[in-house]
Amino acid sequence: MKLKAQPYDIEVGRYEVIINSMDAEEIGILAGDRVQVKNKDTITAVVETTDAIVIQGRIGIYREAWEAMKLVPDEIVDVLPAAKPKSVSFIRKKMDKQKLTSEEMFAIIEDISDGNLTEVELTAFVTSSYIYGMDADEIESMTRAMVKTGDQISFDTHPVMDHHSIGGVPGNKITLDVVPIVAAAGLLVPKTSSRAITGAGGSADLMEILCPVSFRADEIKKITTRIGGCIVWGGATNIAPADDKIISVEYPLSIDPHAQLLASVMAKKFAVGADTMVLDIPMGRETKVPTIQEGRKMARDFMELGDRLGMRVECALTYGSSPVGRAVGGGLEVREAMLLLEKNQAPRSFMEKTMAISGMMLEMGGVAAKGEGAKMASELVKSGRALAKFKEIIEVQGGDPNVTSDSVPVGDKVATVLSPQDGYIQEISNKRLVAVCRLAGAPHDKGAGIMIHKKKGEYVKKGDGLFTIYAEKEWKLDTAIKESLRDPIMYVEGMVLEKIQVV
Amino acid sequence: MKLKAQPYDIEVGRYEVIINSMDAEEIGILAGDRVQVKNKDTITAVVETTDAIVIQGRIGIYREAWEAMKLVPDEIVDVLPAAKPKSVSFIRKKMDKQKLTSEEMFAIIEDISDGNLTEVELTAFVTSSYIYGMDADEIESMTRAMVKTGDQISFDTHPVMDHHSIGGVPGNKITLDVVPIVAAAGLLVPKTSSRAITGAGGSADLMEILCPVSFRADEIKKITTRIGGCIVWGGATNIAPADDKIISVEYPLSIDPHAQLLASVMAKKFAVGADTMVLDIPMGRETKVPTIQEGRKMARDFMELGDRLGMRVECALTYGSSPVGRAVGGGLEVREAMLLLEKNQAPRSFMEKTMAISGMMLEMGGVAAKGEGAKMASELVKSGRALAKFKEIIEVQGGDPNVTSDSVPVGDKVATVLSPQDGYIQEISNKRLVAVCRLAGAPHDKGAGIMIHKKKGEYVKKGDGLFTIYAEKEWKLDTAIKESLRDPIMYVEGMVLEKIQVV
Structure with missing residues (x-):
């Protein structure tokens, strides 16, 4: 059937057209079927039908198809039924x-x-x-397919190191330290990171405070080959592009299927050419992995998939029921991460995790003896070599290498929540912490976040500061304060929060 | 966040808006999340995001939401994150x-x-x-929910009769005879029918050849109360509207889940006020129910659901491996259906099925003694009362009551396919038959269809006509002929189709 084309300038992520129901019936198709649309080119498009918007004799064509066919308004196209993809x-x-x-x-x-x-x-x-679910064969096929349908990097020298955290624990800023430590030891570490979806900030969100993070695959290779490492946003590349489309369906359903998690992580690592990696599996209450049994199973599944792909994978089951370090959200996390490199100074949970993960990578990469990795990592920090490497990375990605932890901006709207009584901190809720950070503006407002003053098991006196909320905007601070009072982030023995003080 | 509204005049079937990714991030939402959009009214809409189409500071609003909010272009609206529906x-x-x-x-x-x-x-x-799948409780809940969320009819007198075929067999035009027979006996039968989705024609498509079929629920009640019966298109009513939306997902996936079939059929019957019904379950090769065991299970499930809803349901397992009667598609089927009422003349398969189903309804409706229903149905035809009732129905629905089987138009482009040899007809394929009818133009071209001259088990001589294809357009006839030669509809013992003759 010949129809007159009219543009619908909306992106739909696929070739799609909209036809009057009467014309659709004449062609013998229903909404959801495909048609071939022909001028000098031919595309296959999904059909929507309408009784009103598009009159008989016309075909509305969405942006992607319109551009692909280089149509002009009122051009006549031929429309024929087409089969569904196999x-x-x-x-x-x-x-x-x-x-x-x-x-x-x-x-x-x-x-x-x-x-x-x-x-x-x-x-x-x-x-x-x-x-x-999927069995191991299907997961391998999915992973390989994700790799093949996107850009790939391969390096001339090996090993190529990587690390990844499956996430779920707030304040997990270790990438900003691990990558420069490992690169300072002479290993290649082309690190792609994600942005926060439901969290307070991904590593890409954090690194972006210091320098640009959007690079193509060939640029990642160039940077890594030149200075050993990078910390970039995976979403800006065309690496494993199917993954984002799958996530766009998982997100609204709040699901994170096991098979898809495995394939998603490993495809991205495999595609950047990594052959050796450490996987961080945060475990415990309010993480993605509530029990050690599940943690071990996940570790085995990742290692098996690694085997099938020809990658060496080691896993670290880490404590994830409390935040890593004391800073959660944007600039606060970056400050904490830089302070570790600058002054070898960090909250114990954060310091130990950074050295442990870096140490495993140094050992797997063959530059530290077995059991000596964490010590070597610590020395790379103390000697200033890790900091120097971090500044190199910032500079090559287009940032200011003279940045210091002091100069990283944080929000100037702050409020400290005080303990209403004496007692021990019994609990810090990851979920509540993240929820309040997001209300304060994270991850969009880079200055928004929470500084935790007292952690689980610490003793507090009435009136001691429990945590401080940072925000860029007064109204977001107010919303965050209200939420943190409505449903507390931290519990002191027998606590009922009674007052807050805005400083 | 305050945004400037701009219209996107496209129907999406829900309230939906499109926001620049930067604004979405600032609001703290992702594609697939909901927002509240406020001017003097407030609606909740699903969010799409874009980097290009809608600039920062603006919000694109699709037709349904635009109209609900009575917006004017560039009107400022307030946009806030909203929760997903429970x-x-x-x-x-x-x-x-x-x-x-x-x-x-x-x-x-x-x-x-x-x-x-x-x-x-x-x-x-x-x-x-x-x-x-769903268990019986869930199916009952789904059925009741489908009924409650749409229009409902209730009649002052009872019983209210209905019949339904689960479909899958071509040529099943019996509704056009069953409804007038049952109504002629003084029973109420407010019949809603569907249009063909993948078939050659639904009862609504057939009836539409004789008169309008789009009526609201209150009109169906009025017509049925006045003259006892109607044959209308269910899709024009607001009866069980959720069903069509569910089908819009099932169709592109080519699925027809058992639970959904049960709920869909029974909700539509319950909603029109029917309390007594006969369900026709065509069985056999190339139907929806390949074996008698499955047929019996389906019958039990329908009867149990009927019990739960307070409806009397009886089921007829019918032979479905071959077409009902000899006519398939539009005008040809209507002619065959009318000829039965006019002259008590019909192919045996069609005559017997019509009388059997009508008879069951007459017995269940209490107007025929047990075992006497089919005989009474036959008498209602022979006496001319069923034809008179059919003409009454046609007239009250707005058609011409003087219509006769001769005056129903059929396509004037015809070709008869001849048998290439002597032998018995071994097989007629329902699927092939429907496929060729659709290529000839059915269900859109009302004159398109196939007349079968020889049925399964009949003896044919070389050169006898096997079937005749009718079409309204020469090119559709050609396509249908080619397809019927490429892959035959009927098999004569040892047959290789060799020639066709265009008459």
Whole structure:
């Protein structure tokens, strides 16, 4: 059927068109079907139907398809029914609990990556993968498919180191220290990080306070080859692009399926050319891994997948029920991270974790003897070599290498919450902490966050400061204070919070 | 955050807005989250984000939300984060294999019906319901929720009769005869029918050849009260509106989950006030119910659900491996249906099925003695009372009561496919038959279809006509002929189709 094209200048993430219901019936298609749209080019697009917006004889064409076909308004196009992608039948297989071959998995991931699937089809895949899980073969296929359908880096020298935390614990700023320590020892560490989705700040959010973090794959290779390391935002690359599209469905459903977590992490590491990595698995109440049994299983699954991909993976089960260090959110975390490099000074939880993870990497990378890694890491900090490397990284990424922990800005709207009584801190809630940080403005407002003055098990007197909220805007500070009073972040024995003091 | 509104005149089936990613970050939301949008009114809308289409400081607002808020371009609105509907957490429960309470099911169906769910959330519900199925309690809750969230009819007198076929067999035009027969006996039969989705024509498509079929619930009640029956299109009513939205997800995934089928059928019957119904379950190869065991299970499930709803349900397992009658598609089917009423003349398969189903309804409705229903149905036809009632129905729905089977138009582009050899007809494929009918133009072109001359088991001589394809357009006829030669509809013993003749 010949139809007159009209543009709909909206991005939909795929080729999509909108046709009057009467024309759709004449063509013999329904909403959700595909059509071929032809001028001198031919594309396959998903069809929406309407009774009102597009009149008979016309076809509304969304931005991606419009640009791909280089259409002009009122151009005549030919519209024919087209088949669904084969991958839709493979999604049906998964819905019916059948195992997918690597070819089938590749077809699905490629169509996700290319935007060939509708939201319905993508969601059906994610939901059935969530329900049935995937076996080790399927996880390997998915990981390899994610790698192949995006940009890849390969380095001329080895080993290429990486580390990753599966997240879920606030204040986990260690990447800003681990990468320069490991690079200072002469190892390659092309670190891609994420931004916060539901947290107070990802490593990419933190590093962005000091320098740009958006680089292409070839730039990451160049920087890493030149100075040994980088800390960039994975989302700016075209590495494993299917992953983000899958996450766009998982996020609104608040799911984080095991198979997808494995494939997502390992695909990104594999694609940047890493062959040796340490995985940090924070465990405990209010983390993603509540028990040690689950932690061990996750470790085994990552190591097995690593084996299949030809990567050496070691895992660190870490304590995750309390924040790492005392700073949570943007500038506060960056200050804490820099202070460690500048003065070898840090809260014990943060110092120990940084040295432990760095030490494992130094040992795996073959530059420290077995059991000597943490000590070597500590020496790289004390000697100033790690700080120097960090400044090199900041500079090569386009930031100011003269930055110091003092000069990192934090919010000037602050309020300290005081203890209403004497007693021991019984509990700090990760979830509450993050919720209040976000109300204070994190991760968008880089100056927003919380400084914890007393940690679990510490003794406080009535009137001692428990924590200080930082914000850039008065109204966000107020909202954060109110929320922290409504439902406390920290519990002192028998506590009922009675007063707060704005300083 | 204050944003300047700009219209996006596209229907999306829900309140939806599009915001620049930077503004979304500032508000603290991601794509797929909800916001409250306020001027003097307040609505909750789903958020899309963009880096390009909508600049910072603006908010694109789709048609439904734009109209609900009565906005003018550049009007300033206030945009705040809003929570997801509670039903999303109930969908999560279903994804985790937990049983839903009736309150939870109601919340989900109500939000589906009101367009409060995104496509991702709706698909997650449909996919997990497909995978886990539903127990009898859940099916009952879903059915009741579908009824309550739409229009309902209740009649002052009882019984109120209905019948339904779960479909899957071509040529099943019996509604056009059953309804007037049953109404002629003085029973109420407010029949809502569907249009073809993947078939050659639904009863609503057929009836539309004779008269309008789009009526509101109150009009259905008025017509039925006045003359005993009607044959209308359910899709034009607001009866069980959630059902269509669920089907809009099932269709592109080519699934037809058992629980959803039960709830969908029974909700529509319950909502029109029916208390007594006959369910036709066509069985056999290439139907929805391949075996008698499955047919019996389906019958039991429908009867149990009927019990729970206070409806009397009887089921007829019918032969569905071959078409009902000899006509498939639009005008051809209407002719065959009318000829039965006009001259008591019909192919045996069609005649017997019509009388059997009508007879069951007459017995259940208490107007025929047990075992006498089919005979009474036949007498209502022979006496001309059923035809008179059919004409009354056509007239009250706005059609011409003087219509006869001869005057129903059929396509004037015809081709008869001849048998290439002597032998018995071994097989007629329902799926192939429907596929060729659709290529000939059905259901859109009302004159398109196939007339079958020889049925399964009949003996044919070389050169006998096997079937005739009717079309309104030459090119559709050509496509249909080619397809019927590429992959035959009917098999004669040892047949290789060799020639066709265009008459």
